[in-house]
Amino acid sequence: MKSIIPILLLLFISKLSSASSDNHTAGARSNAMAKASVASIDIWGNYNNQATLAKLKKIQFGVFYENRFQLEDISTKAIAFYYPTKLGGFNLNYSQFGSDLYKERKIGLGYSKALGEHLWASVQLNQVRVKLNQVYGEQSKYNFEIGLLAEIFSDFYLGFHIFNPSQEKFETMYFDEAIPTIARFGFSWHLSKETILNTEVEKDFDSDIRVKFGIEHQFVENLHIRLGVSNHPNQISFGLGYQYKIVKMNLAYSKHQSLGYTPSFDLNISF
Numbered sequence: 001m002k003s004i005i006p007i008l009l010l011l012f013i014s015k016l017s018s019a020s021s022d023n024h025t026a027g028a029r030s031n032a033m034a035k036a037s038v039a040s041i042d043i044w045g046n047y048n049n050q051a052t053l054a055k056l057k058k059i060q061f062g063v064f065y066e067n068r069f070q071l072e073d074i075s076t077k078a079i080a081f082y083y084p085t086k087l088g089g090f091n092l093n094y095s096q097f098g099s100d101l102y103k104e105r106k107i108g109l110g111y112s113k114a115l116g117e118h119l120w121a122s123v124q125l126n127q128v129r130v131k132l133n134q135v136y137g138e139q140s141k142y143n144f145e146i147g148l149l150a151e152i153f154s155d156f157y158l159g160f161h162i163f164n165p166s167q168e169k170f171e172t173m174y175f176d177e178a179i180p181t182i183a184r185f186g187f188s189w190h191l192s193k194e195t196i197l198n199t200e201v202e203k204d205f206d207s208d209i210r211v212k213f214g215i216e217h218q219f220v221e222n223l224h225i226r227l228g229v230s231n232h233p234n235q236i237s238f239g240l241g242y243q244y245k246i247v248k249m250n251l252a253y254s255k256h257q258s259l260g261y262t263p264s265f266d267l268n269i270s271f
Helices: 004-017 028-032 050-055
Strands: 060-066 076-085 088-098 103-114 119-131 138-153 156-163 169-171 176-178 182-190 195-204 209-220 223-230 235-244 247-256 260-270
Touching: 028 060, 028 209, 028 223, 028 235, 028 247, 028 260, 050 088, 050 103, 050 119, 050 138, 050 156, 103 138, 138 169
Parallel strands: none
Antiparallel strands: 060 076, 060 260, 076 088, 088 103, 103 119, 119 138, 138 156, 156 182, 169 176, 182 195, 195 209, 209 223, 223 235, 235 247, 247 260
16 A cells, blocks of 8 residues: 555646646557557547547447556546437547546547548547646636548558647646647558457657557457557556447456556447
8 A cells, every 4th residue: 555655646746737648548449459549440439539430330329437557546437429420420428537636527529521432530629627626726628639540451441640739738827738739640450350450659749659559359259359568658458348239348457567457448339
């Protein structure tokens, strides 16, 4: 227990000095593959690349929970919804990170559409709200994110996504901190009906480039096993996914080189 206290203090201090340290993505399938998901096609494109949602043909809804380093005060909760129409697809999402001491909330409303037989694009508008404490108060800012997905050849997809290209920031008399601008580029290669290989590079404009690799394999009917690795920080991840009729369930664990394990779970329903 004593070893946890310094970690909590460091995390809390870093949060006070930085209004928003991350764009909190969601989806246990993504987490199991080291978050190499910019070209993955599922409901959690709500957070990873909204352009991938245009490939979905049914109404979908999902819930997600991540217990970062098994500490409730820095957990993430999220919901996602997608509604396809003849004019394109509409998505809505809400996520919450942190606790009463420090809390981030994001609401997003997006639109995705096919631009051709092998190209899809999206835009999403967000409200990002941060609650610090009684001294620092709360602030809301508005930003956007854009995404692209292209099928280069059969079952090989390239994805690109950028969050907060306008570089919005939080400002008070105590600090002036930008919301991170994050660009992601990668591919998802469906090697066979059972196996998918994902890779991605991510660049936060204020941090080092992250490289991520993930693989998914259908072990038996409706049961998938997933593995992933990434750097900055060095992490390994693994997980399982199971589908029963219209319901999909995913579990993931990732291991940080210093801070330990992060479990996550999502449940998705298609109509």
